[in-house]
Amino acid sequence: YGEVTSETKNILIEAAHFDPVSIARTARRHKIPSEASRRFERGVDTQLQPAAAQMAANLLEQFGGAKPSTSPCDVNNTQSRNVIVFKANEVQRVAGLEVDLNRISDILTDIGCSVAGGGNGSFSVLPPTWRPDLNEPCDLVEEIARLIGYDEIPVKVPAVPVTGRTGLTTQQQTRRAIAYELAETGFVESLSYPFVGEEDIKAFRQNVDEVAEVSVRIANPLAGDRPWLRRSVLMTLAGTVRRNLHRGLTDISMYELGHVYFSDPNAPAIPALPGSVRPSNAELAALDAGLPEQPLHVAALLTGHAEETGWLGTHRDVDWSDAVEALQRVGKRIGVKFILEQFKAQDAPSSWHPGRSAQVCVLAEDGSSVNLGVVGELHPHVCEALDLPKHSAAFELDLTELFKNMLMKPVQAKPISTFPPVKQDFAFTAPIELKANELQSAIEKSAGDLLESVELFDVYEGEQLGEGLRSLAYSVTFRANDRTLSGEEMEEVRKKITDAAEVLHATLRV
Missing domain, CATH: 3.30.70.380 (Ferrodoxin-fold anticodon-binding domain)
Structure with a gap:
């Protein structure tokens, strides 16, 4: 029978141990998480089962009048714990703590480890079965530091030999300058997940099939309705702005610096590299060749009132000119002159207003015009689909392309004149x-x-x-x-x- 009845005479008690890796994979594959799967996939004491089964038998004997069997069956296929060779000087090297050998031995013994040796500064440590997290010498160092107290770890600045150029690169300085300028202009920085789905693509008036064909699909997405990596930072930034609007905010100006991902159908397959040896330069090059292109973009989105009602007059709503002004401020900060070329109505991108958007370009060293992105107002249908106010303005730039083509000239400070203008x-x-x-x-x-x-x-x-x-x-x-x-x-x-x-x-x- 599958249950205990009044006629039950024999009861089989089973206490099992399940492989954590197998349990974790099975629960994810079948999408059936349970309390038991969560417990076993995190590790359970491999020697607890005989004691648990014996305790259940004792309780049945004490309170139910049962008579336990005198020949229990124990099938133990679990692997025994490996002995860790632990050198005492690892505590000083890793954590910076000076601890004598006796105290190290006492601490390890207190947490259930079997400790042997120590005469030459080296211990043989066998971790207890109920501590599956203790597998390496660094794990033991962490336990010693935890029990002594993290506040006892001395604060020391490491002496690193300085060779070659130091400090931020030109691109890092430019990226930081862009972030500072937008923040000083009144924008709030956002960091969103780079995942998009059909609803996001449709909201920006793009064809789902066409976008999916050139997008990077995630093998195991966090959310099933967002299986692709973004091709536009503005797409995920708009979702952040929408959530803030739904929470009662009205005048929102946000920006985000992040990567976008472009799938290349002609890219070679990513090779499987061995984990035990360092890959060669050729193997690393083959690995990089198979990765999708990941340029750095910056996007900004403005909604609501650009100016509030005051003694200067009534409020003014955000429009395309506010996005252009923010863009020009960024250009002035980094020493780049952006060129705006307004789209013809039939040539405007589907996500942008056909009469209030422009292409952002910059002149390269050879005098050619390089396209960096778009600035202007979002299409009214996009604003409606995303629950954004009318005339919401934005811009998005390809910073990787900008770094390739911007003319890096030192800023020449002008002397201050004392004569009247x-x-x-x-x-x-x-x-x-x-x-x-x-x-x-x-x-x-x-x-x-x-x-x-x-x-x-x-x-x-x-x-x-x-x-x-x-x-x-x-x-x-x-x-x-x-x-x-x-x-x-x-x-x-x-x-x-x-x-x-x-x-x-x-x-x-x-």
Whole structure:
């Protein structure tokens, strides 16, 4: 029978021990975790079973009137524990603690170990069966340090010989500068899991089958609904922003620095390397060749109000200009001039607003334009799918590509002038096809060394200007290092700027 009844005469008591590795694999393979599987996969005393079975028999005899068998069967196939050769000086070498031999022997004995030797500073230690975590000399050092007290470990700065260049590399400095600039601008850094699923891909208006074909699939994902590694940091960052919005936050500006993963169907298979010997350089190269491409990206996302209601006026919602401003701040911090090329409506990426997004480029050493990413507003359907406010703005850049092509020049500090500045405003009527940064570059070249700063402060389009025209207004500050600028000098500079603008078919408004 499968149960004890009033007619039961014989009861078989079994106390078993199960292999931890087999239990762990079986529970994961069949997806049936249990209290027993969790207990056995973490290790159970291999010699506890006879005592447990005997205790059960004694209880049945004491309270149930049972008569135990005089010939129990014990099948023990467990492996005996290996003896650890433990040198006492390991405690000093690993933990920095000076402990005498007698105290080491006493501590190991107190935790259940059988200790022999010690005369030459070396012990033969047999760990108890109820401590499966004690397998190596370093495990014994950890136990000794724990029982003596971690607060007794001396704090010493290791003396490491310094050879070659030290400090952060240029790329590390640039990455840190980007993070600092975004944090100082008001963004909060986020660190999200790089896993995405069908819902994330659909929310960004992308085809699931096409994206899955070029994505890295995880063999054993933490969540079954997110089986792929991300191809965009913005995709996982948007999920973080959405969770914060659902928790009651309103005005959120977040950024993340992280890797994306691109699958290469033509990549060679990753070789199985032996674990007992160090791989050769050729084997390591073959291993690297089979790995997916993992460039470093930075993404930022802004939602809610860019400016709150105050004595300066009512609040202003976030739009594409806030993302562009954050991007330009990053470029100024690292000494890179980003070039924005607005997409045509039919060429805009599916996740971005077709009229309020632009491609971010940078000029390489050979003068070619290198695409780094996108800046602007997210598509209204993306905002709706992710429960984001309307006009949510963002940008994402490929920093690995930026590091390859950015011109690393030392920042030249300008001397501080004690002479007064001269500020003038220039309002140009220009063709709508003329980019604002092209006209600004013309102003900078014409002003020469007298230019201190130039800023676009107004863009206007209206019937008064005519069809195909718009007004671009710049605030320009001039200053000389050795003199006060005269009226004649300013007239000459103003004429140079006007002439340069006319070459671009932009005329100065009177």
